[in-house]
Amino acid sequence: MYAQFSDATEAQEQGTVATDSTTPKPEGNVHFGTNGGAQSSNKPTAATSTLRCDINKSTVVIAVVLIFISALTIANFVMLMQIRQGTYLGTRVQDIILKMNKTMQAKVRGQCHISYGGKCFWELQREFEFIDAQRACSAHGAYPANIYSSRHFMMIAAYLRHTKTGKGNSVWIGMTRDSQSDKNYYRNGEEVKYKMKWFLKGYPIDNTSRDQLAIRYDLDSLFDGFVNEIPNAKLHGVLCEI
Structure with a gap:
């Protein structure tokens, strides 16, 4: 009777050991928190999140500024072409009139x-x-x-x-x-x-x-x-x- 209990106890202990050996180990550096649980150091910190947010905001601002500058440049170009075209047409009409005889x-x-x-x-x-x-x-x-x-x-x-x-x-x-x-x-x-x-x-x-x-x-x-x-x-x- 004692022999069976010992064998059972030994088997149980061996099973426990085997179970522990198959438990996956956490990757990276591991430290224990106050609650005894393991925590990974790969989790982003608050400073890292703030930095990424600032970078994203700067990118958006730069994009908006570039779009505004491009739109302003295109508008100025179109206006300049309209002015030049109007001057050109006015000059052409005047040239045509001058080439007519006086009666025309x-x-x-x-x-x-x-x-x-x-x-x-x-x-x-x-x-x-x-x-x-x-x-x-x-x-x-x-x-x-x-x-x-x-x-x-x-x-x-x-x-x-x-x-x-x-x-x-x-x-x-x-x-x-x-x-x-x-x-x-x-x-x-x-x-x-x-x-x-x-x-x-x-x-x-x-x-x-x-x-x-x-x-x-x-x-x-x-x-x-x-x-x-x-x-x-x-x-x-x-x-x-x-």
């Missing part, structure tokens, strides 16, 4: 109120002596106008009637008259060949000082006609040609 320039600028014979005509409404009328047209690259035919005269008179509502208005033109020879001339000195319609009877006035021509028009087309005036007379406007 007048049409583009809205000065071509009447078109006749490939030329443009428009009125400048102001009280002028003839020399001032010349300067006013010249400021637009134009000249006081010629009237090239009877049909042209009727077109101009109808246009002038729509620009004013008063009676007895006169505008300077570029043509002249020589009372001694009873001849009329275009601005370039070429003689006028068509039959001109004069304002009422008594015109043209036979006076050598009244050598500059103008158009007088009224609400009633019966009173439309050419008149000859002294150059320092103050009329109601000038008809320009380009």
